[in-house]
Amino acid sequence: MEIMADKNEWGSNLSFILAMIGSAVGLGNIWRYPYVLYSNGGGAFYIPYIVAILLMGIPFLILEYGVGYNFKSSFPKAIRKIHSNWEYLGWLLPVAVFMIMIYYSAILGWDGIYMILSFTKGWGANPDTFFATTLLQSSDSMSGLAHFIPIIAVAMLIGWVIIWFISHRDLEEGLGKVSKVLVPALFIIMVIIVGFSLTLPGASIGLAELFNPDWSLLTHFEIWMAAFGQIVFSLSLGMSIAFTYASYTSDDADLITNTISIALANSLFENFAALGVFSILGYMSLQSGTAVADLVTQGTGLVFVVYPTVFNVLGQWAYVLGPLFFLTVYLAGLTSILSTIEPLSFSIQNKFGLTRSRTMTILVIVGAAMSMIYATAYGGELLGFVDTFINQIALLFGVILECIIFAWIFKAEKLIDFLNSRSKTIKVGKWWLVIVKYILPIFISIIWIGGLIDVINTGTMEQLNFTVVIALLLLISTGIFTIMPAKNPEWDDTEERV
Numbered sequence: 001m002e003i004m005a006d007k008n009e010w011g012s013n014l015s016f017i018l019a020m021i022g023s024a025v026g027l028g029n030i031w032r033y034p035y036v037l038y039s040n041g042g043g044a045f046y047i048p049y050i051v052a053i054l055l056m057g058i059p060f061l062i063l064e065y066g067v068g069y070n071f072k073s074s075f076p077k078a079i080r081k082i083h084s085n086w087e088y089l090g091w092l093l094p095v096a097v098f099m100i101m102i103y104y105s106a107i108l109g110w111d112g113i114y115m116i117l118s119f120t121k122g123w124g125a126n127p128d129t130f131f132a133t134t135l136l137q138s139s140d141s142m143s144g145l146a147h148f149i150p151i152i153a154v155a156m157l158i159g160w161v162i163i164w165f166i167s168h169r170d171l172e173e174g175l176g177k178v179s180k181v182l183v184p185a186l187f188i189i190m191v192i193i194v195g196f197s198l199t200l201p202g203a204s205i206g207l208a209e210l211f212n213p214d215w216s217l218l219t220h221f222e223i224w225m226a227a228f229g230q231i232v233f234s235l236s237l238g239m240s241i242a243f244t245y246a247s248y249t250s251d252d253a254d255l256i257t258n259t260i261s262i263a264l265a266n267s268l269f270e271n272f273a274a275l276g277v278f279s280i281l282g283y284m285s286l287q288s289g290t291a292v293a294d295l296v297t298q299g300t301g302l303v304f305v306v307y308p309t310v311f312n313v314l315g316q317w318a319y320v321l322g323p324l325f326f327l328t329v330y331l332a333g334l335t336s337i338l339s340t341i342e343p344l345s346f347s348i349q350n351k352f353g354l355t356r357s358r359t360m361t362i363l364v365i366v367g368a369a370m371s372m373i374y375a376t377a378y379g380g381e382l383l384g385f386v387d388t389f390i391n392q393i394a395l396l397f398g399v400i401l402e403c404i405i406f407a408w409i410f411k412a413e414k415l416i417d418f419l420n421s422r423s424k425t426i427k428v429g430k431w432w433l434v435i436v437k438y439i440l441p442i443f444i445s446i447i448w449i450g451g452l453i454d455v456i457n458t459g460t461m462e463q464l465n466f467t468v469v470i471a472l473l474l475l476i477s478t479g480i481f482t483i484m485p486a487k488n489p490e491w492d493d494t495e496e497r498v
């Protein structure tokens, strides 16, 4: 046990905070948030957004951290201690998060290819066709699964090697050190990109469009849903990541203050990203005469189509801005993907007594092999299905599950004295209990049902079939981990720190 604790412990509070920020700041901040802000009332969106951070983001993170810190063990081990029959629920989230890892690796691979292409604007005059047809060779028929695209596979495998290189080391030697370098670097590069974008002619057109508040939307339920959904994804809530990271901390952490720093840094980054994205869209709008509203998009369309289009008209500066931009996306994606392997890895180490290094090696090999399904012509389509399943169904379910198990069964009350005794900033009390016990589970359940109905109503037959297959895969692999007999004699003795 001693040896394992050493290998899975942060060297300092700074490593913990920066790794957590690294997990939070990811593709969601760059390609999702600007669009969400724009399409949900612009400036008016800040009201539901701030409410979502104060009412959900911070209180929930405090809970997830508090319980993780208390158990100093992996998620399923702690859940077993809370309720001896519930180990299955404990494996569900780490396995779901590992599924995120597998499809995130595809996006990372695509971005790596674009980073290289950006030195020569290698996507050509028509970025749209280049992305969908030349690179991904997209096919929306399942027969595309038989069509393998080696260049994407190679790009993804490079990502897996980097992940392995960092993750198989002891926690502080790998993830801790890397976070201390990459997370500040990410912020600095972002400042440079945004600073430059703001000076482009037309930037103010984009920004005016972005912030132009539509107050009437405040009475619409959808924008509240959008705000809560964004915060869940962006802060990586309810995925057992925050739990696992807190369980790696040593004994002197001020968890409440850490939470506030992380939420602030995450919001700062995504709002900054929004400034950059819309300045660039404003510039493009001025050059092309197309309205900003017709240019704006999110996801892969923004990063791999709209941005290359902008770089095409940007002249010489594009050779600097392009590589920097794709590097930012790569780093943001990398620091997030590194967090997605931790919960499952720690759980396997705990139950089966394997070392950190060996577990990581096995998981990277399995993940890399499975990710090859995204290196086929059907990969892009499949990635969309998995992404929708994870975002609309699995993650919110994770938040509800954690609220019930932690706040009700474990009893959040038990954490209050401990949390407050360490906190140099705010203290938690009754209001916090009301939020995590009542408001959050009820509110998130409503959003969850809304998302489920949305998937059922808007999904194609193919998407629904695949969603069922993905869900079954998740449930079955979770079952396998639960049923397999433990090899580590310490699996059943979980101590509590609080």
Ligand code: PHE
Pocket: 023, 024, 025, 026, 027, 028, 029, 100, 233, 234, 235, 236, 239, 241, 336, 337, 339, 340
């Ligand atoms: N929070 C990350 C983002 O904003 C996304 C993420 C989800 C990271 C799940 C890790 C796990 O992009």
